[in-house]
Amino acid sequence: MKHTCTLLLMLTSLFSFSQEFNKEIKMENGQTFMVGKINLDGLSTAPYAQWFQKGMEDYAVDQSLVDLFKKDLKAYHIQLFLGTWCGDSRRETPRIIKILEAAEFPMDQLEIVALDRRKEQYKKSPTDEEKGLNIIKVPTLIFFRDGKEVNRIVESPLESLEEDMAQIILNKPYTPHYAY
Template structure:
């Protein structure tokens, strides 16, 4: 496995939350055709190993989490033989605090399970706008990586299930449920919406928005689940799909200001400022005096 490093001319804060803010309005680029460029000494990109995460730029978060975690060895012993029949793929961000929490824990659990490490693949993806949640080798291609970390369990070259950003309980408790094929990930609704988009096509998806909102009402973990998914596919070039998902989110969460702010941000990204203004005004109606929403509204009005 390889890691990709380059010197940095300025420091990026290491503990950056990886749950996307729905109000980010930086314009997304088209889908990446070439390999993502290596980035910084504070950020790994591409295929990595545990040794990479123990280097000085990362050991401050990797080592304490790894050493402090107390593995439930009794539970691990109950599934270790079956787990050895699987291959595991991990998509993470060294810039992401959820990855910083879960990935060291996963390593310690797999080592306690005597898991064959040649069957583990760890991919570090980017958080920059132009390469959003992409890796140099495109290992994430076709895998719908929208939250990180994503931990995918494969058997016989087919995905069985995945942990998405958080385990539902703990990793040790989630693994036997995954192996039993009776597991719903923490952010599973984004995957269901992804499948709907693929099976229905964009136009049918938009035409059936009301029935989809009814079908998924109360199912997402929170308003950010679909905001993050919408933002991810938008930044990766599926702009109309991203807007459609963001619209659906406002229908599922009609009383949450963040859903309208998320949709407004995508309209701003498209320079559709009249539509953006309408959404930011709805957000402010629900959250009067919110300075972030007001700033976005003012910015959109200035650009109109």
């Protein structure tokens, strides 16, 4: 009986601390968007798959640049803040994912957070993952090493995603758009 109670307590704690992925908000006008932590499964379902899959298919990765940082990239944790409602996010997110896949980046080290578009919650997530990170534009791709932010790409790359990522990972001077 004691073990059963302990097991039930552990399971209850696990479920209360686990977060729902791919949470959708439906606006009065019928538009939907995701908020909070999302994953590639969420981006691969309607209506998001339409732009996500097309973006993946249409983008040609510069593998020679990826090869420059591929090995070192695995030492990073990456957070991607986006808006599934945002044109820049819809353009850049599939490209980012395709580059990470080409680099054989461990996807369990990628956290994707979709931000809200409603006026009262604008660019916030339900569980505040963006808090203290100065997210002013989406998408924002933040590179962390040993728990500290190294650098970020904000809204769009300066040169190309591959070139900008190489600059960051290889510790070259890099100042993103909208540097704070």
